[in-house]
Amino acid sequence: MKRLLFVCVLLVFGTSLLAVNNGNDGFTPGIYTNESEPSWQILENLTPAEKDNALIKIELFGEITEDAALHAKSVEDIWNSGEYDRALELLIGYSDLQDAAIGIQWKEPIKTSVRWGDDVQIGSREDISVVALDVHNGTGNLFTAFHFFSGANYYWSVNISLDTGKTWAETYLWSYTSSPMDIDGVVLGDYFYVGYTEPSSSEGRIRRFLTSDGTVDATYSFVTVINEGVALRDIDLASSVDFVPTRIYYWAIMDNDSLRYYWSDQNAVTWGLIDPGIGNADRGLDAGYDANGDERWASYIGTDNSLYAVERSPWVNHGPLDYVGTASYAKTSIAPYRDTIMITYPHFGGPYYSLRYRVSYDDGTNWSWGTIASPSEYIGLMNDVTGRKGDGFGAAYQNEGGSAEGFYRHRGYYSGWASQVSFADNVTRFNVKPSIERIASGVYGIVYVNYPNEYAYFDRSDWISGIDEEIPEDNLVRLKGNTPNPFHNNTIISYYLPNRMRTSLKIYDVTGKLIKTLTNGERGPGMHSITWYGKTNNGGLASAGVYFYRLVAGNVTESGKMLLIK
Numbered sequence: 001m002k003r004l005l006f007v008c009v010l011l012v013f014g015t016s017l018l019a020v021n022n023g024n025d026g027f028t029p030g031i032y033t034n035e036s037e038p039s040w041q042i043l044e045n046l047t048p049a050e051k052d053n054a055l056i057k058i059e060l061f062g063e064i065t066e067d068a069a070l071h072a073k074s075v076e077d078i079w080n081s082g083e084y085d086r087a088l089e090l091l092i093g094y095s096d097l098q099d100a101a102i103g104i105q106w107k108e109p110i111k112t113s114v115r116w117g118d119d120v121q122i123g124s125r126e127d128i129s130v131v132a133l134d135v136h137n138g139t140g141n142l143f144t145a146f147h148f149f150s151g152a153n154y155y156w157s158v159n160i161s162l163d164t165g166k167t168w169a170e171t172y173l174w175s176y177t178s179s180p181m182d183i184d185g186v187v188l189g190d191y192f193y194v195g196y197t198e199p200s201s202s203e204g205r206i207r208r209f210l211t212s213d214g215t216v217d218a219t220y221s222f223v224t225v226i227n228e229g230v231a232l233r234d235i236d237l238a239s240s241v242d243f244v245p246t247r248i249y250y251w252a253i254m255d256n257d258s259l260r261y262y263w264s265d266q267n268a269v270t271w272g273l274i275d276p277g278i279g280n281a282d283r284g285l286d287a288g289y290d291a292n293g294d295e296r297w298a299s300y301i302g303t304d305n306s307l308y309a310v311e312r313s314p315w316v317n318h319g320p321l322d323y324v325g326t327a328s329y330a331k332t333s334i335a336p337y338r339d340t341i342m343i344t345y346p347h348f349g350g351p352y353y354s355l356r357y358r359v360s361y362d363d364g365t366n367w368s369w370g371t372i373a374s375p376s377e378y379i380g381l382m383n384d385v386t387g388r389k390g391d392g393f394g395a396a397y398q399n400e401g402g403s404a405e406g407f408y409r410h411r412g413y414y415s416g417w418a419s420q421v422s423f424a425d426n427v428t429r430f431n432v433k434p435s436i437e438r439i440a441s442g443v444y445g446i447v448y449v450n451y452p453n454e455y456a457y458f459d460r461s462d463w464i465s466g467i468d469e470e471i472p473e474d475n476l477v478r479l480k481g482n483t484p485n486p487f488h489n490n491t492i493i494s495y496y497l498p499n500r501m502r503t504s505l506k507i508y509d510v511t512g513k514l515i516k517t518l519t520n521g522e523r524g525p526g527m528h529s530i531t532w533y534g535k536t537n538n539g540g541l542a543s544a545g546v547y548f549y550r551l552v553a554g555n556v557t558e559s560g561k562m563l564l565i566k
Contacts, residue, residue, distance in 0.1 A: 038098045040091040042175065043084070047488060051084045057218075059101035068096040104173070105218075118463050118524070119425045122159050122168045122447070122456040124490055124531055126150060131456055132185040133435040133447045134192065136211040137241065137389075140164055142439060143192040143214065144447055145185035146456055156183045156196055160214030165445055165458050171214035172207075182232070187211060188239040188248045189266050195225070195250055197232040204232050204252055206268065225262050225271045231255040238287040238296065242388055249289070251298050253281040259300065261312065276315050280304070283328065284345075286384075290336040295363070299334040299343050307332060307345050311364050321358050321367060322347055327381055329431045333395075335387035339363050340413045342393050344372065346380040355380025355397050361414070372409060372417060373397060382433040386444070387413070394444040394461070396423065400430035406448050408436070408461065423459045425524075426450035479551045479558035482532075486563035493518070493549055493560070494529045501554040505530060508548045515542055518549075534564055 046054060056079050058072040071094050079087035091097055122144060130147035142161040147154070158172040174196070181197040191208040198205050204226030208217045226232060234253040240246060250262040250271065259278040264271045284301035296312040306320030324330055325348025332345045343358045355373035360366060372395060373379050379399035387393040392412040399405060406424035411417040423446050428434075434448040444461040480494040493505060503523040507516040516537055518530045532549075534542050544566040550559045 040088055040098075042102055043079070043091070044088055053107050055080050055105040055107065057103035057105065058097065059103060065096065072097060072100065118526070119457045119459045120165060120168065121531070122458055123170055124533060125155070125157060125456065127454045128449045128456050129432055130183050131432065131435045131447045131449060132183065133437050133445060134185055134187045135437055135439045135445070136187050136192070139211060140440065141211055142445065143185060143187065143209070143211070144168070144456065145183055145194045147181070147183045148454075154181070156194070158185070158192070158194060158209055158214060164439060165460055168458070169214065171209060172216050182235045184235055184237045186237040186239045186241075186248065188241050188268070189245050191217065191268075193237060193248060193268060195235055195237045197235060202229065202231040203227045204235060204250060206250065208268065223269060223271070225250045226252055226260060228254070228260070234283055234285040236285045236287040236298070238289050240289050243289065249287060249296055251285060251287045253283065253285050253300060257281055257303055259298070259310065261296070274312070276310060276312070276317070278310065278317055284324070284330055284332040286331070286333045288334045288336045290338065295336065297334050297336045297341060299332040299345070301330060301332060307343065307358065309334065309341070309343055309358070309364065316364065318364050318367070322356065322369065324348065325353065327378070330381050331383060331433045333383055333385045335385045335393055337387040337413060340387070342385055342387055344380070344383045344385045344395055344397070346383070349375060352377055353379050353381060355383055373399075373407065373420070378430060382431060384434050384436045386436050386438055388438045391438050391442055394436050394438060396434040396436040396446045396448070398428045398430050398434060398448070404428050404430050404451060406434060406446070408444070408446060410444070424448055424450070424457065426457060429454050477553045477556040477558070479560060481560050482549065482562050486565050488565055490531050490533045491562060492529050492531050494527065495551050495553070496527050497523055497525050497553055499525045503551070503553045505549060505551050507532060508550065510546050515547065
């Protein structure tokens with residue numbers, strides 16, 4: 001039986017934000033604008049093979065007229081019968097559908113993972129700014145949700161791994177051309193839920209995907225959770241999945257500095273608001289569920305740039321607990337487990353940041369603190385902590401200075417932190433929060449974003465010597481070739497190194513001109529895979545034709561040939 005994958009694309013207008021150092025302990029958003037593409041452009045850009053693989057569903061927003069709904073249904077029926085050009089003509093010619101959402105249900109799954117040293121690159125999506133990771137306890141399947149920018153549009157997507165992180169497949173894509181938004185993902189029961197903000201109407205919405213194969217639940221569509229007429233600044237999801245899996249929670253910081261808390265049962269259809277009565281919430285929201293005491297917790301940075309922790313059952317606002325600093329990208333993270341509540345957060349003491357933690361062993365009555373990472377330039381601005389299933393706490397965090405590394409530390413609920421371990425084979429994007437989860441007994445998974453491409457990568461705490469790979473019997477340098485070949489959008493070049501050595505992999509055209517340097521530096525032993533996306537060193541697209549790639553590892557040189565088609 002074929003698996004059906006569903007992709008949704010929404011297009012509206014807006015801007016993007018980039019972080020730039022403003023010379024003190026904070027960041028000022030830099031703004032750039034892009035001309036948006038109409039919704040039909042997504043369908044027009046599909047290759048013939050992709051069109052044959054796509055079943056579409058058009059989703060309308062705002063005030064919907066009966067004529068627009070009928071026209072959308074007509075376009076869907078015509079496209080799904082195989083008349084792609086005719087469907088595009090009707091879509092392009094009807095103004096009320098220019099900003100509609102277009103869902104694409106793939107008839108065959110789309111594999112996206114690429115191995116990179118000891119890490120796995122999840123797909124080829126670039127400019128990722130938000131990552132979320134969760135695990136389905138019953139099957140061990142992993143899920144990620146990404147928010148990213150591409151071309152003239154913003155997107156969020158869902159990926160699934162059926163083998164605990166070794167390989168991934170993208171199952172869903174949602175595109176729009178409005179201002180950046182926030183997303184989060186969480187598992188409850190047999191579904192992976194993704195919460196997101198819909199910028200044009202200031203709504204907080206949610207969709208869900210089957211934990212068995214990652215396909216979208218088409219009967220659920222989407223549900224509007226928050227619609228208060230106020231823009232949403234920050235959101236976070238939590239669920240009771242490790243206790244009694246019957247509740248899901250949708251937290252949000254609004255543009256009027258209020259903190260909102262919505263909840264639903266396992267059906268996630270009808271949502272109720274319970275007002276915490278908090279009006280000093282600014283940024284850095286994170287939420288969790290106490291697996292024993294039936295309490296809901298959230299942490300945030302207040303308008304006074306201090307750390308706060310909010311407890312539901314009944315409502316208690318703990319804080320200010322410590323000073324964070326003025327960095328606009330600073331994040332907090334909270335992990336409740338029974339009576340123990342752990343919060344990680346950056347602390348600005350001048351001139352640098354340190355990564356601190358606050359911990360309570362009595363459900364928030366008393367708090368103590370300590371340091372996870374000593375002061376360094378912007379260390380710990382992006383941090384995440386998890387404390388599930390009796391395995392203690394695992395923390396992931398990053399720094400900007402030097403090599404911009406990613407670090408992992410673990411501790412028991414009542415013991416001290418173990419030594420710091422570097423988890424990234426790449427330079428990390430220091431202003432994108434990593435996501436860490438316990439994915440098996442004593443095993444933690446981390447999703448992070450690299451620099452400068454801003455791809456998403458996955459690593460596991462038990463991949464100490466890398467992912468299991470076929471090793472050549474003679475244990476020599478081997479260029480395994482590229483796949484697919486010929487290729488249309490991208491191709492993966494794989495090679496094996498018997499030990500750590502200086503390595504370069506470069507692309508040349510038929511005249512011998514250097515087109516692209518894929519890697520040039522020290523690489524560790526094992527299998528390596530690098531994707532060429534058909535781009536040149538200056539960022540342009542290479543033209544169709546024959547290209548050669550050359551691997552130089554130590555004193556060994558090997559070459560291969562490939563064909564780029566348009």
